[in-house]
Amino acid sequence: MAPAAAAPASVAASQEPHDLPHTEPQPLWCLDERNVATRRGKIVRKVRERYLRDDLSCSLPLCSLCVVESDTSAATHVLGTTKAVLSETPRSGVYLLPSMETVLKQMDVLEFSTKQHKPKATDGAPEDAAVQGEVFADVVVLETVWEFVKRQDLGVYNRLRALLMNADRRFVVFANEHHRASFVQKTRTLPVGYADDEADQQEVESEQERNRRAVATAWAWYAAHLKELERRDVRVLFLANDAEDLANAERHGVKDGVTIAEFLRPVATQFPELQDLLAASAAEEKELTAEGVSSSAGRGKKSQLYPAHLPTAELLAGIKNKRLFQGTIRCNRDHWLECHVLIHGAGGVKLPVLLQGREHINRAIDGDLVAIQLLPKSQWKKPSDSFAANGTAATEEADQDKEEEEAQQPEPVGVAEPTVSLEQAALVQSDAAQHVKPAGRVVGIIQRNWRKFCGSLEPPRDGASLSASGSCLVVPVDRKVPKIKIQTRQQETLMDKRLLVAIDSWPADSKFPLGHYVRTLGVIGDKETE
Numbered sequence: 001m002a003p004a005a006a007a008p009a010s011v012a013a014s015q016e017p018h019d020l021p022h023t024e025p026q027p028l029w030c031l032d033e034r035n036v037a038t039r040r041g042k043i044v045r046k047v048r049e050r051y052l053r054d055d056l057s058c059s060l061p062l063c064s065l066c067v068v069e070s071d072t073s074a075a076t077h078v079l080g081t082t083k084a085v086l087s088e089t090p091r092s093g094v095y096l097l098p099s100m101e102t103v104l105k106q107m108d109v110l111e112f113s114t115k116q117h118k119p120k121a122t123d124g125a126p127e128d129a130a131v132q133g134e135v136f137a138d139v140v141v142l143e144t145v146w147e148f149v150k151r152q153d154l155g156v157y158n159r160l161r162a163l164l165m166n167a168d169r170r171f172v173v174f175a176n177e178h179h180r181a182s183f184v185q186k187t188r189t190l191p192v193g194y195a196d197d198e199a200d201q202q203e204v205e206s207e208q209e210r211n212r213r214a215v216a217t218a219w220a221w222y223a224a225h226l227k228e229l230e231r232r233d234v235r236v237l238f239l240a241n242d243a244e245d246l247a248n249a250e251r252h253g254v255k256d257g258v259t260i261a262e263f264l265r266p267v268a269t270q271f272p273e274l275q276d277l278l279a280a281s282a283a284e285e286k287e288l289t290a291e292g293v294s295s296s297a298g299r300g301k302k303s304q305l306y307p308a309h310l311p312t313a314e315l316l317a318g319i320k321n322k323r324l325f326q327g328t329i330r331c332n333r334d335h336w337l338e339c340h341v342l343i344h345g346a347g348g349v350k351l352p353v354l355l356q357g358r359e360h361i362n363r364a365i366d367g368d369l370v371a372i373q374l375l376p377k378s379q380w381k382k383p384s385d386s387f388a389a390n391g392t393a394a395t396e397e398a399d400q401d402k403e404e405e406e407a408q409q410p411e412p413v414g415v416a417e418p419t420v421s422l423e424q425a426a427l428v429q430s431d432a433a434q435h436v437k438p439a440g441r442v443v444g445i446i447q448r449n450w451r452k453f454c455g456s457l458e459p460p461r462d463g464a465s466l467s468a469s470g471s472c473l474v475v476p477v478d479r480k481v482p483k484i485k486i487q488t489r490q491q492e493t494l495m496d497k498r499l500l501v502a503i504d505s506w507p508a509d510s511k512f513p514l515g516h517y518v519r520t521l522g523v524i525g526d527k528e529t530e
């Protein structure tokens with residue numbers, strides 16, 4: 001399971017205290033305790049020793065305050081490689097410090113090289129306004145951010161590593177978790193639920209809160225460091241994923257931050273592709289604020305089109321007492337509105353449960369690990385009821401009509417149906433023998449299996465003009481996958497192209513999953529492309 005790429009860093013980290021030469025200052029030693037919930041719901045206490053140091057450098061060139069000579073060893077214990085150095089004169093005098101969410105969710109934007117893509121000619125704008133070199137360069141990646149991404153998504157983590165190795169981009173790691181001035185400890189380490197009264201529980205700082213505070217503290221350290229160096233020509237800009245992310249950072253003391261959408265606005269005309277790469281939450285904010293509506297107000301107005309997903313703890317408890325079942329959802333090869341989940345029936349026999357229609361599939365996508373609830377037996381299906389048996393073309397049309405209907409009059413979400421009991425669940429097997437298929441509905445997602453999807457833009461219907469907001473649907477080649485809503489400023493150019501898109505989220509008030517453009521694969525129908 002452990003990725004080979006992570007090995008050098010962890011090996012270096014464990015050896016680090018022994019490698020210290022005797023001339024170095026005595027490191028401050030501290031215990032780092034964490035309570036970690038395992039996937040099976042057990043709580044395990046992890047204790048780690050941590051050595052805090054004063055000699056980790058800020059990566060600014062020729063910094064007179066940091067001890068640079070010993071910094072090579074410090075860099076290797078985080079990165080396993082020698083350290084890049086920030087530019088003396090970053091673009092617009094700004095060093096970027098992205099948040100955990102920004103790096104996790106906006107990797108497509110961060111790794112986009114504006115140097116390798118010619119900027120669009122800007123009409124009337126003076127030529128020196130054009131970006132020379134990279135939009136995303138001179139970026140400080142905090143150890144907190146690095147570790148967070150490593151835990152969340154190994155794919156993104158490896159792309160971050162590649163950026164850190166790329167000398168052209170000047171992404172540097174700051175070992176803030178090992179730096180005495182920027183290390184923050186959790187205010188209390190009692191796990192939630194262990195505290196004896198409510199007042200006590202409120203004092204417990206979550207892992208997420210501690211991490212946010214660590215990031216904000218490191219930002220403040222950089223800001224103070226630049227002040228101490230009397231560098232008034234440069235500043236450290238906190239780069240948030242969205243307004244909520246920024247508000248959280250400001251709560252912990254970040255005073256100079258922007259959302260990534262705001263940050264990209266000045267270069268929007270030069271690099272329309274960069275805008276398209278924004279992950280959906282940020283892109284949506286861009287659209288809503290452009291219309292003069294704040295993102296939270298815009299959200300509140302929309303009605304919920306899907307039942308809410310249950311929280312993970314509730315799902316796991318439900319699966320444990322057999323009220324719910326878990327399994328991987330598999331969609332019909334010809335139509336994503338009909339799916340199956342294999343569940344463990346009595347005696348370890350695997351039984352297929354049928355899920356039909358938007359509401360019952362409830363935003364699950366082929367391959368996701370889901371928790372389902374069986375529907376009352378009156379709603380179980382004979383195989384002849386299935387969409388596949390009725391012919392997919394007719395179903396597609398019916399669905400299309402239904403889609404239009406829904407668009408005008410969104411159906412309110414009903415109250416959850418009575419749960420099928422354990423006894424009834426045990427009957428599943430015998431009923432299956434009588435050719436009645438148990439039916440169910442998705443109540444929560446345990447793990448997403450979102451990949452990148454290949455598809456094409458849906459042409460406007462009946463000669464309608466292109467959407468002015470830049471919002472459009474991508475029809476995936478894989479018919480097991482629903483259409484994906486993206487934002488693009490390149491609609492005309494992309495109309496006849498094969499695209500690669502990524503899904504970012506699927507909120508309950510959005511009919512389609514929200515995603516973003518990743519890249520163009522070629523012209524539709526081209527032998528090379530297909």
Ligand SMILES: [Zn+2]
Pocket residue numbers: 057058059060063064065066225
């Ligand atoms: Zn320094």
